[in-house]
Amino acid sequence: MEQLLQDSALVEKYLSGDENALEILINRHSQRVYSFIFSKVFDKDIAEDIFQDTFIKVIKTLKKGAYNEEGKFLPWVMRIAHNLIIDHFRKNTRMPKFEGSDDFNIFSVISDNSPNVEKQIIKDQVEDDVRKLIGELPKDQQEVLVMRMYKDMSFKEISEITGVSINTALGRMRYAIINLRKIVEKNNIVLTNQ
Amino acid sequence: MANLYTKKSAELKKIGPRPETVSFLLNYSRALRVVDYKEIKFETLLN
Known part of the structure; x- marks a missing residue:
């Protein structure tokens, strides 16, 4: 049954209030979307965050009735993910983050010596x-x-x-x-x- | 016949989101309501 229904039909079902349709859509495409994100960011946690943000955007757009790309659900989701990946890299180049590794931890150099x-x-x-x-x-x-x-x-x-x-x-x-x-x-x- | 020196991994690791993430999204979707009011769309999260 799941496989028989096309994405466009599932989107329609979801728009008419069937929450299970979204579950099928997410399960159907989660691997492709996640792998795509992971192939760009190479970090599981970041990939997870972007994946989540992507589908939050998908859900919001659908619920607002702003989705109008019938039949092209996956490319649309991929484009959202792609834009969020770009946002992620933009944010990180503007605010470079120093992350400690196992070999070196910044807190071993900087510490708060004042008594509690x-x-x-x-x-x-x-x-x-x-x-x-x-x-x-x-x-x-x-x-x-x-x-x-x-x-x-x-x-x-x-x-x-x-x-x-x-x-x-x-x-x-x-x-x-x-x-x-x-x-x-x-x-x-x-x-x-x- | 040429010998294959590469080993095929027993189980190809599939990468995907954690079940918790998917579950969060489904719950989020269930809780989200969009209310239209004079061309303004209000988002409300009902828990």
Whole structure:
């Protein structure tokens, strides 16, 4: 039955509301249309997209009643496919696309190193905890540590401002860090941002 | 007689669209309605 009906008859049936007629038409010509597209683009996914767009156009034109090439259904479909292939290549030459291959992936070179929201929250939390811990240190150690770590001052500058020798400032810094470690260990505080 | 050195593949691979694509098109066709209104054609997709 399928083979007996010509394309023009199927188109007529489809226009009168028989959706099965379209199924027969698509199944009858899908291989030829798809192979034609694939022979031009050499990419299965692109061929699939163009094939789909071709038949969407076919369906729209038929439903709008704008089809008037009776008896030449396949050449008409092929022409639509051909035009869409040209559109595809035009679009790609205007906007060349860089596609990564297995050997080289662009994202291995370009990456976003900024922390995500979760990491940013953890980082803020850790920094806040460290600030509180510093508050637990003796005043002289606290002073040296803040100047060195937060104000980025040299030990020479610190010694000048606090009025102690460089060695004393160095010693206070050392004890400040040792004491911070002790507090962290004693209280099982976890300061990590992995 | 000349010897044929080329092997015929057991099954010639037929290339065609995926069944999903065809099925999508058929569903699209069923859902598409074109409404005429004063020389304007409106396309509506009914799901």
